[in-house]
Amino acid sequence: MAKAQKLKAGFFARSVHQVARELIGATLLVDGVGGVIVEVEAYHHTDPAAHSFGGMTERNAVMFGPPGYAYVYRSYGIHWCLNFACEQEGSASAILIRALEPTEGLAAMRRRRGLKDERLLCSGPGRLAQALGITREKHNGKRLDRAPFEIFGRESKPEIVAGPRIGISKAVELPWRYGMNGSRYVSKKFV
DNA sequence: TATGAGATCAACT
DNA sequence: GTTGATCTCATAC
Numbered sequence: 001m002a003k004a005q006k007l008k009a010g011f012f013a014r015s016v017h018q019v020a021r022e023l024i025g026a027t028l029l030v031d032g033v034g035g036v037i038v039e040v041e042a043y044h045h046t047d048p049a050a051h052s053f054g055g056m057t058e059r060n061a062v063m064f065g066p067p068g069y070a071y072v073y074r075s076y077g078i079h080w081c082l083n084f085a086c087e088q089e090g091s092a093s094a095i096l097i098r099a100l101e102p103t104e105g106l107a108a109m110r111r112r113r114g115l116k117d118e119r120l121l122c123s124g125p126g127r128l129a130q131a132l133g134i135t136r137e138k139h140n141g142k143r144l145d146r147a148p149f150e151i152f153g154r155e156s157k158p159e160i161v162a163g164p165r166i167g168i169s170k171a172v173e174l175p176w177r178y179g180m181n182g183s184r185y186v187s188k189k190f191v
Numbered sequence: 192t193a194t195g196a197g198a199t200c201a202a203c204t
Numbered sequence: 205g206t207t208g209a210t211c212t213c214a215t216a217c
Contacts, residue, residue: 041209043209049209050209051202051209054203057202057203058201058202059201059202059203060202073201073202073209074199074200074201074202075208075209075210075211076198076199076200076207076208076209076210076211077198077199077200077201077208077210078198078199078200078210078211079210079211081209081210083209096209098209124210124211125209125210126210126211127210127211130211165209166209166210167208167209167210168208168209169207169208187210
């Protein structure tokens with residue numbers, strides 16, 4: 001088996017669902033801090049729950065750009081959430097990174113989160129963004145294959161589970177949330 | 192364990 | 205003026 005490869009922008013230039021599944025088990029680092037992705041959600045512009053549904057605006061412009069870029073938005077006025085733009089330029093699809101299993105830079109994450117419990121450091125989009133120090137200022141529209149981002153492909157194929165997405169009011173039934181089976185670090189258990 | 196409200200702001204109507 | 209791709213804490217069982 002080859003060692004984990006750093007992912008290039010081309011990795012994201014494919015179907016959001018394909019990319020979402022392959023991201024489970026991959027390692028995401030921001031300034032050397034991060035861990036293994038255990039939960040994501042897919043959003044496509046034909047999907048009523050997506051921010052890009054209904055056209056380009058100032059906020060979601062990154063989703064309409066080329067794949068392999070970070071889209072960061074403010075959620076509920078409090079949290080930042082990190083997304084990866086996918087497919088092709090103009091497709092306006094993205095993947096919301098919902099949870100990590102923390103492996104690198106635990107001390108930095110604990111400091112930012114003010115928590116000891118490793119399990120709660122990154123188990124949710126807002127928590128994850130806080131632990132990695134994600135802000136729109138610093139990360140929106142940045143390339144995922146350049147510093148401060150580093151994403152390494154998974155080394156083995158994990159067991160993937162899918163289910164309905166969380167916290168949305170439209171297209172609630174679409175099973176576009178993907179996770180690593182049995183991970184303790186997902187934001188909410190898959191049924 | 193489960194449910195509920197408050198925090199807090201940018202984008203959208 | 206309203207609404208979130210959320211989290212935390214308080215209160216109730």
